[in-house]
Amino acid sequence: MYVQSLANKPPAFYAALLVVTLIPLYLGSYQYRLRYHYGGADSSKGARPVSTDFVGDWLNVHVVQPFNPSPIATYCNSTDWHPNLVFNLENANGGIGNIRGNFIDFLFFAIEAGASIILPGMASRSPTDISNVWADRAPFDMMFDEEWFLWAMGEACPQMAVYKPEKGQKMADALPGNYLPRSRRLDVGPEYSKKMYLEHLDEWLKAKAGFNPDELTLVNIERSLWEIDTRSLPLGLRRNFGQVLRINPTVRRLAALAVETLASRVYTHIDPRDAVPRRAFYGAHLRTEADARNAGWLNEPNTNFSAQTDAYIKQALKHKLKVMYVASGNATDLALFKAKAAAHAPPLIVTSKLDLLPPDALEELKQLTWDQQALVDYEVLQRCSVFGGFVKSSFSYNIAITRNQWLEDEGRVTRPWFVTHEEVGVAFDDGISRVLGRDGWHEARIPRGMWP
């Protein structure tokens, strides 16, 4: 009998049998892990019922989620609070990438100083000359979700009051001059500690004639960008702090509508409950607008229209993606890219918010400012399968860095900057986002200074 004959084998046979039985099990679990990363969350997707409220489901998802206020709360608890000290961010400016950076730096400096704040606003761009970013003033909610911000800061840092003066209403006279906070780039040197920053602030305040710590003191803060070594801070603080800023929900809704059309009309397999859907569509930021041209960015190697579009097509095909959502503030270049992609072998479909939004939503979009329109792209691109952006754009880089936090949350640790040793003209690649071109200043500042 079979059983008997087995029983008579030498011990080495049993060892071999054990190995032969275990190998398929080992290989199987290895493949499983490759496909479904830690937590195995993906494995249940086959069983998930189809979403019946695409827009609602899409809006409920944020790339870095859930928001956890507790690491911020712990940090706020470590501060000495001064109820009489109020910071006002004097001159945030630019597009979403820079304004977001200005705001988060400002909030961080306020927390370390134990100061309350005036809800920050920003300079807004001239509608006729997009290179002029100083034309007017705009309130917080031109870009961000005010209700969410107030709630999140209330949870995370209840010691900080957030004032919102009515138009024309004045809290107090600000001390003369703007205070530029001393850098907190600990990676640059040990002298950029919290202690040194607070001493610097103290000296600045004491040198002002009208300063009295017992009275309400309003300090105008000069904007800074990526002046904090985020990686010297507790991991949870770095992960969650930037999440207090979410995009204005009215504008976000337009992004959801665009993705809904993309799913229904162009491509059918996007689950709105996925933060980053797999194998759905490529997202590209074509940064060739007039202001980029005026700044001379497009004359450097690998940066002009043809270099950017070639690289995006190549990367999309590498990931087997034939549908591209392209963000650009320049309709002419968008049309050129569309024609170029269609003529490519194999052809790719290039779409944009202008193609995808239903007529009434398109009308709504046209009422928005240039920078608000870009927020629609910002939201869609954060949620593409694979992203391609441009190194001189803080807009592009913000998308890549936030998506990289998502990867980290998924348990996938990557070395996005290693690509600079392997390829020419690429600054960042973590497998789901790639940043084209090289730029010494951005590459020195952003890896540690930008908040996800």
Ligand SMILES: *[C@@H]1O[C@H](CO)[C@@H](O)[C@H](O)[C@H]1NC(C)=O
């Ligand atoms: C912060 O301090 C308050 C009061 O001392 C305490 O109730 C709270 O639990 C602390 N929160 C954190 C996150 O440490």
Ligand SMILES: *[C@@H]1O[C@H](CO)[C@@H](O)[C@H](O)[C@H]1NC(C)=O
């Ligand atoms: C769009 O790009 C074209 C070149 O393709 C350029 O001539 C034009 O000034 C750009 N317009 C804007 C608004 O960026």
Ligand SMILES: *[C@@H]1O[C@H](CO)[C@@H](O)[C@H](O)[C@H]1NC(C)=O
């Ligand atoms: C665009 O950039 C590429 C690569 O840097 C260069 O070879 C090409 O000549 C440039 N084209 C134009 C029109 O400037």
